[in-house]
Amino acid sequence: MTRPCNDSFLRALLREPNEHTPVWLMRQAGRYLPEYCETRKRAGSFLQLCKNPALACEVTLQPLARYDLDAAILFSDILTVPDAMGLGLYFTDGEGPRFERPLREEWAIRDLTAPDPWDHLRYVMDAVAEIRRALHNSVPLIGFSGSPYTLACYMVEGAASSDYRGIKGMLYERPDLLHRILSVTADAVAAYLNAQIESGAQAVMIFDSWGGSLSSVAYREFSLYYMQRILDRLIREKGGERVPSIVFTKGGSLWLEAIADSGCDAIGVDWTIDIGEARRRVGHRVALQGNLDPAVLFASPDTVAAEARKILDSFGPGQTTGHVFNLGHGISQFTPPDNVAALVDAVHQHSRMLRQRSE
């Protein structure tokens, strides 16, 4: 396995020097792109789009055709794993994902088993392999999964929740049951990410969308601990190249030091923390990924570029690595596509300029 032609993303994650700060955007293949909406329409539904490797490959590549992005990310849903566990994922218009059979009964929790990703999640592995072929080693491909706690939120609640009544009631009253769910789910996620790596993913990211809703103590016990268990079991090298890992807990900036100790190569940070401060707190143990407020993309291209430059300046003008530029959360469907071009160009230009200046 050789590194892609543009390996700036992998170099940043591994804290190797690079010529510019790489940039990609969470949910970069998404509804703000008209071509995505068209493919989705053709697929019939979001879930059919995820489960069709050819179409998943098509939408994965769409943002790369438009913008000079430094990484591709597998197009999929974070809830594929619980779906493969038999919970019956479906989507309702405007209400997001739901499960037909949420985990409510003790017997169902005891019966839960980790699915074989090569069997029940074959369509994901096929998509990874197809995307890798289509990329022709131009940029690296990121695989991903939801974190065990985030998946458990949906599995117990049956849908997105505003108060997490079900799962938090369980966390405080029956922690044994929640640990059982998390333990099986961590096994499933580790196998799932490793299968993605075997299929061609060159880096992996764990999305912990809801860990930030926990107390400091509960975060460590119910979210971070299980991400750590996954990281411990990941394939760390493939074909002589390290496969770096990124952990992103939205709302987790209070706990950066603990996350940095988890064994990940990089931490995704949302926009609430100054990235320079984040860097001072974690030092050079890990790389950082982030952290523009996605709402900046509702402004004009000039403002977008100016705000991007502020983040690069804050990270440190003399820094030639350790930073992957991204948003602090997924891109909004209401983003004007031209603003993404302005963002990508500003990151590349300004980061090159900073490197020249510091030489």
Add this chain to the structure above:
Amino acid sequence: MTRPCNDSFLRALLREPNEHTPVWLMRQAGRYLPEYCETRKRAGSFLQLCKNPALACEVTLQPLARYDLDAAILFSDILTVPDAMGLGLYFTDGEGPRFERPLREEWAIRDLTAPDPWDHLRYVMDAVAEIRRALHNSVPLIGFSGSPYTLACYMVEGAASSDYRGIKGMLYERPDLLHRILSVTADAVAAYLNAQIESGAQAVMIFDSWGGSLSSVAYREFSLYYMQRILDRLIREKGGERVPSIVFTKGGSLWLEAIADSGCDAIGVDWTIDIGEARRRVGHRVALQGNLDPAVLFASPDTVAAEARKILDSFGPGQTTGHVFNLGHGISQFTPPDNVAALVDAVHQHSRMLRQRSE
């Protein structure tokens, strides 16, 4: 003016020693109480309940009749100020508050003026006075307002929002317009809180529900700065007694040091930070209020008591002041009322025990 019989809440805010840790709960007069639901039904609507001083007084006192709480808080809505500015507040079932005339046009923003609280918000002052009479100086009464940024979120969006597209677009593209809204709103809130103090409020709290959705830099410029302006103008003493102030930015624990410098007497903290760590970060400059995860109240009374004790232990076993126990957010409507009794009793008993042990 003399202090109330039970002044443990005021003593904690002013960092004076007290015999137990005081406790009250955000939204303590609310839908989890059947008697509240009955009064609200009688009132006709939530807004009619807020605007009727006799009924607002009735619901304010309900939780105090049930539980041994150490403070009362004015029953009202955070959006009374923009309503008095002429935006036309109304409520839709299940969708929360909305404004008939959100701030979308530059001319409307230029025309915005701060309302005289004695005129347009007279019903709030009447409620404050009536509650004070009804309390017979048993416990202190807290007045409150939304923060300028939080009010502006609703004023610009016209309703609660998931992505704050309107206000953040304005923040990044037309900061001059947002500063104009915030400046007028800060004037209005300062006058509103001062009128509450004149009417009998013995402490005031600023609820910054949405400041936590800002970047670190934007929080200081668009939320904290205007809260500071309000704090600078507050009546700090009434009848020889200091009127303490509390600032609560939900999701603001990254910025505790900056909030502590704002001139407030206490910081409200949500449950994502360990309260002992919060205390180490701000020292004894300010008191802290918080921070049980409201979801703990979905568990059993024993678990509720155990989790409350953990917070008291974390704050510091030798501490005889500087802590007001509260939830990290408003109490859920799904809370079993008996759990609140378990919580209040656990806070009082355990905090008394800790004081005895450290003597």
